[in-house]
Structure formats: structure tokens, C-alpha cells
Amino acid sequence: MHWIKLTAKTGHLIHVNLANAMSVIWNQKENASYIAFPGGREDVLVVIETPEKILKKLELDKEILADQDDGEASDFAKAFPDTTK
Secondary structure (H helix, E strand, O other), rough: EEEEEEEEEOOEEEEEEEEEOOOEEEOOOOOOOEEEOOOOOOOOEEEOOHHHHHHHHHHHHHHHHHHOOOOOOHHHHHOOOOOOO
């Protein structure tokens, strides 16, 4: 899962996992993006970032994660090693 911070139309910061998003559409009248998920009409987030800014945030976060991956095991992997091997 990959979470990014976005700003809800209400002004609150929210964390969004775009892995399951079906679409991101800009509504010019409301100056907001609609992020749709598989649940239908009730499963839509409304944020103030444009679709372009959302995708750029996602790309930047992925680059940061890739830079942090230096070949060492994560803290989780160190704490819970795979003993099935």
C-alpha cells in the first residue's frame, strides 16, 4: 500500500491509498478532484489538489521510497524474520 497526504475539500489533511482508486477526475465548477473507489457513489473522496498534482505527489513519494531502499532489511523484517525458509 502507498499512502499520500491530500487536502479534503473541508481543509483537513487526509491520507489516501491510491492503489484501489478507479479514477481521479477534476471538477472545474467545484475546483476539486474526485477520487472514485470501487464502492460506488458513496466511495468518493473530494480533494483540492488537481489530478496532475496528485500524480506528481505519488511519483515523488515513490522516488523517495526508492532512494531509502539501500538493500537493508526494514525494521519490520528485522523484528519478524521469515523463519519458514
